[in-house]
């Protein structure tokens with residue numbers, strides 16, 4: 001099959017092309033260059049001084065890894081100069097990231113988790129970058145506001161992730177299905193490798209950190225028992241348990257193999273009653289991807305993409321994956337009321 005790169009694929013296969021095709025294509029190309037630069041550093045980790053901590057603590061209260069900071073700086077530097085963005089928000093930064101004076105602004109808002117799964121960096125386990133794109137709400141000649149950024153996930157015009165693993169792979173949706181592109185280092189291009197990804201209607205894997213069982217409510221405990229119970233789960237066999245601790249990798253396996261990933265609310269930290277994952281930079285983009293692949297994503301009961309955000313860094317419980325399993329979980333949570 002002749003190689004197809006991202007731009008070519010967009011032009012050939014996107015029914016609903018976002019308005020101002022040139023701006024969007026340029027945004028995507030700058031994102032792709034950022035992923036290539038981050039991938040180069042990730043694959044050298046261990047050889048150059050990018051392992052370990054910076055000594056800083058971010059807005060999430062997490063210790064910042066050197067690769068968190070590196071990836072964040074690459075994305076902020078490149079995307080704020082792309083001329084197509086009016087505002088950005090990063091999981092690592094407290095407030096909205098403005099476009100530097102003198103650089104043109106554009107019609108798009110970019111939200112990202114520059115490096116997801118950073119606790120796995122030293123162990124050389126898959127990590128990734130997650131991104132989400134909205135169109136600005138304010139008029140182009142107006143200053144951007146928090147309302148341009150705090151939009152419900154259903155308003156996304158594009159979303160996806162780049163997975164830095166045995167190969168570097170970008171998974172992208174622009175509202176016309178989900179497509180996977182694998183970086184071919186010999187030509188330096190992301191080439192179409194997984195056209196039109198669809199999640200299996202049901203799977204055989206559940207993914208959750210069972211170390212926190214003590215902190216779960218009764219509904220979540222019943223959910224996990226359901227997947228372990230060969231009779232109860234209707235498949236005659238227990239589901240396999242897989243948990244890597246990198247959302248982007250746990251999600252990618254769920255997308256390709258089917259099944260379910262859960263990061264529920266837990267009572268570990270009274271300051272984080274809604275669990276650990278962030279709505280804007282993690283749950284919304286992956287929920288857009290999974291719905292475009294005919295899967296589902298909820299907070300246990302409610303559709304993630306319908307949640308009206310109130311804070312850049314608000315957390316949300318996430319239940320995401322194949323329709324069969326997400327619906328089963330929803331039934332159990334609804335039963336508990």
Ligand code: AHG
Nearest residue numbers: 113115116117118119209245246247
């Ligand atoms: P990040 O590295 O961007 O802060 O995200 C880490 C998240 C996510 O990748 C993963 O699913 C989750 O942390 C794992 O959390 P636990 O270690 O609490 O299971």
Ligand code: MN
Nearest residue numbers: 060062068118
């Ligand atoms: Mn983090």
Ligand code: MN
Nearest residue numbers: 113116117282
């Ligand atoms: Mn993350």
Ligand code: MN
Nearest residue numbers: 113114115116
């Ligand atoms: Mn992160």
